[in-house]
Amino acid sequence: MSMASSSLVTQSFYTSFSLSHRLHVPEPYLLLRSSLCRKPISLSSTSSSSSSSPPIFLSCFDDPPQENVPEPHNPTIITDDEEEEDEDEEEEDPILKFFKSRTLTAEDPPQESKLSLQKNRRTSWHLASDFSDLDPEIQPDPTKPVSLANQQTPGMHNTPSVAVEILDIAKNLTENQTLGEMLSGFEGRVSDKECVEALVMMGESGFIKSCLYFYEWMSLQNPSLVSPRASSVLFTLLGRQGMADMILLLLRNLPDKDEFRDVRLYNAAISGLSASQRYDDALEVYESMDKINVHPDNVTCAVMITTMRKAGRSAKQVWEIFEKMSEKGVRCWSLDVFGGLVKSFCDEGLKEEALVIQTEMEKRGIRSNTIVYNTLMDAYNKSNHIEEVEGLFAEMRGKGLKPTSATYNILMDAYARRMQPDIVETLLQEMEGLGLEPDVKSYTCLISAYGRTKKMSDMAADAFLRMKKVGLKPTSHSYTALIHAYSVSGWHEKAYAS
Numbered sequence: 001m002s003m004a005s006s007s008l009v010t011q012s013f014y015t016s017f018s019l020s021h022r023l024h025v026p027e028p029y030l031l032l033r034s035s036l037c038r039k040p041i042s043l044s045s046t047s048s049s050s051s052s053s054p055p056i057f058l059s060c061f062d063d064p065p066q067e068n069v070p071e072p073h074n075p076t077i078i079t080d081d082e083e084e085e086d087e088d089e090e091e092e093d094p095i096l097k098f099f100k101s102r103t104l105t106a107e108d109p110p111q112e113s114k115l116s117l118q119k120n121r122r123t124s125w126h127l128a129s130d131f132s133d134l135d136p137e138i139q140p141d142p143t144k145p146v147s148l149a150n151q152q153t154p155g156m157h158n159t160p161s162v163a164v165e166i167l168d169i170a171k172n173l174t175e176n177q178t179l180g181e182m183l184s185g186f187e188g189r190v191s192d193k194e195c196v197e198a199l200v201m202m203g204e205s206g207f208i209k210s211c212l213y214f215y216e217w218m219s220l221q222n223p224s225l226v227s228p229r230a231s232s233v234l235f236t237l238l239g240r241q242g243m244a245d246m247i248l249l250l251l252r253n254l255p256d257k258d259e260f261r262d263v264r265l266y267n268a269a270i271s272g273l274s275a276s277q278r279y280d281d282a283l284e285v286y287e288s289m290d291k292i293n294v295h296p297d298n299v300t301c302a303v304m305i306t307t308m309r310k311a312g313r314s315a316k317q318v319w320e321i322f323e324k325m326s327e328k329g330v331r332c333w334s335l336d337v338f339g340g341l342v343k344s345f346c347d348e349g350l351k352e353e354a355l356v357i358q359t360e361m362e363k364r365g366i367r368s369n370t371i372v373y374n375t376l377m378d379a380y381n382k383s384n385h386i387e388e389v390e391g392l393f394a395e396m397r398g399k400g401l402k403p404t405s406a407t408y409n410i411l412m413d414a415y416a417r418r419m420q421p422d423i424v425e426t427l428l429q430e431m432e433g434l435g436l437e438p439d440v441k442s443y444t445c446l447i448s449a450y451g452r453t454k455k456m457s458d459m460a461a462d463a464f465l466r467m468k469k470v471g472l473k474p475t476s477h478s479y480t481a482l483i484h485a486y487s488v489s490g491w492h493e494k495a496y497a498s
Contacts, residue, residue, distance in 0.1 A: 162190050163197040170202050170210040179210040180217040192227045199230055203237035211237060212246065228260055232268040239272025244281060247272045251285070261294045271303050279311035301325045301332040305340035315344040315353075333364050339372050346379035354379065370401050374410060381414045389414045405436050412445035421449035421459065443467035444478045451485025460485035 169182050190198075195218050202211050215234055218225035231254065238247050251269055254260045266289055273282035286304055289296060296304075301322060308318045322341060326332050338361040345354040354376060358368060373396040380388040393411060396403065408431040415423040424446050428438055443463055450460035464482050467474060 162186070162194045163201055166190075166198040166214065167201045167205065167207075170207045170214075171205070173210070179213040183214075183217055187221065190225065192225050192230065195225050196227070196230050196233055199233050199237070203233070208237060208241050208243070215250075224255065226255065228262040228265045231260070232262075232265045235265070235268040235272040239268075239275035242276045244273050244276035244278040247276070248281065261292055263289075263294055263297050263300060266294055267297075267299050267303055270300070270307065274303065274307040274310065277310075279307055282307050283311075296325055296328065296330050298331055298334045298337060301330055302334065302336035302340060305337060305344070309340060309344050309347070315348050315350060318344045333361075333366060335361075335366055335369065335372075338366060339369075339375070342372055343375050346375050349379070349383065351376070351379045351383065351385075367399070368396075368401075370396065370404055370407065373401065374404065374406050377407070377410045381410050381417075384417060386414045386418060403434070403436075405431070405439060405442070408436065409439070409441045409445060412442060412449070416445045416449035416452065419449065419452045421446065421453060421456065424449040438470075440467065440472050440475055440478060443472065444475065444481055447478060447481040447485065451481050457485040 166179075166183070166186070170179050173179060173182065195214075198214060199211055202208075202214065211234060215226065215230065218230065231250065234250065235247050238244075238250075247269055254265075266285060270282045270285050273279075273285065283304075286296070286300070289300075304321050304325075305318055308321055318341065322332055322337065338357060341357050342354045342361075345351075345357065358372060358376065361372075362368065373392055377389045377392045380386075380392065389411065393403070393407070396407075408427055412424045412427050415421075415427070428442060428446060431438055431442065443466065446463045447460045447467075450456045450463060460482060464474065464478065467478065
């Protein structure tokens with residue numbers, strides 16, 4: 001597909017939005033939610049770190065009533081007048097301007113009626129230039145933004161004995177005991193580094209409540225043992241437990257010192273809130289960073305792109321966040337950032353625009369990994385563009401990237417749509433030859449491939465039995481594929497019995 005048609009796709013999509021629209025964010029304060037009220041809390045705390053400081057959150061340990069997590073929303077109601085304004089302002093759309101200034105490096109491959117899996121891989125078609133001496137593949141997990149933000153969580157090597165002692169105390173607390181009251185003999189014995197180690201150990205062991213009591217004990221020492229690193233670790237642990245209110249409370253009570261205006265600390269807070277599905281609060285924290293002179297970095301950009309995407313915001317809104325950070329001088333060109341952008345555009349079916357971003361990514365020396373290729377392949381597969389799926393797979397293999405089970409499942413689904421079960425069988429064998437275990441999706445694709453072909457329902461049933469024989473539990477999609485196979489072959493009684 002030519003770049004002209006790509007620009008038309010972008011233009012058609014974005015003319016349905018108000019181009020002057022920007023995300024509305026309240027003034028930089030956080031709202032501590034409860035079932036009864038919402039009180040504003042300031043990020044620029046004046047709390048003291050001395051031993052005379054009052055307890056931070058002891059009164060908050062009573063289990064509050066559970067509140068429903070608000071569903072992410074994307075209210076975009078366009079009137080006729082707004083559509084006219086969109087047409088007038090269209091040329092100012094930054095993302096449209098970006099795409100018009102870029103071109104794909106090659107034309108789409110010619111259509112073929114049938115592809116040979118082993119001998120006719122589309123190796124002559126390249127979306128971006130090849131690279132030699134590739135680094136080992138980076139495989140970030142986009143489903144875990146918490147790990148992205150908290151890059152300084154320490155490992156467990158050479159764990160200090162003091163941290164082990166504290167963990168043992170936490171393990172042996174009785175019902176009416178708290179960790180803080182059991183640490184009377186540890187004053188002056190624990191360093192801030194050992195505090196971080198103790199927090200990590202207790203968090204990984206599941207003692208989150210003890211982590212909170214220990215953090216408060218740290219704040220009551222003279223001098224205070226609370227550090228930006230300890231706060232970052234605790235925000236990460238709380239986010240994994242969905243304790244967003246506690247993150248906001250701790251954020252409000254951070255010591256009023258320059259060292260706590262650390263972007264890594266705020267990245268961890270935003271990630272924790274995002275992991276708790278409190279996307280609006282995460283956005284408020286991000287917007288407040290400017291007011292307290294905390295400058296975002298490339299990790300902030302990646303975390304915010306993930307947060308915006310999970311909140312259901314449009315690709316245009318995600319791009320605006322990326323553009324604003326770039327204008328602030330943030331070096332946003334990283335694999336995590338580009339991967340999030342590609343995912344956002346693919347989710348909305350904007351495949352050509354996603355390819356432009358991937359091409360720009362390669363031009364800047366950021367090499368695509370298997371996850372990026374899987375995202376692009378899946379988007380093209382959902383549009384039934386099988387040749388492009390095969391071309392992307394060939395390009396990925398040509399760059400030395402190792403396919404995953406998800407890669408093969410996308411390919412098998414593509415050929416199941418084409419009713420080519422022989423190729424799906426070949427892919428299944430190739431997958432096993434690489435040491436990848438076929439999963440339920442793999443066998444469901446095989447069942448579907450046979451089931452779409454007349455007079456092959458017996459083979460579909462055989463594939464179903466093969467799946468059960470290897471210990472895989474069929475899903476509703478597996479049964480649907482089998483029922484469809486029986487129906488195509490006219491075996492209505494078996495379809496009904498299934």
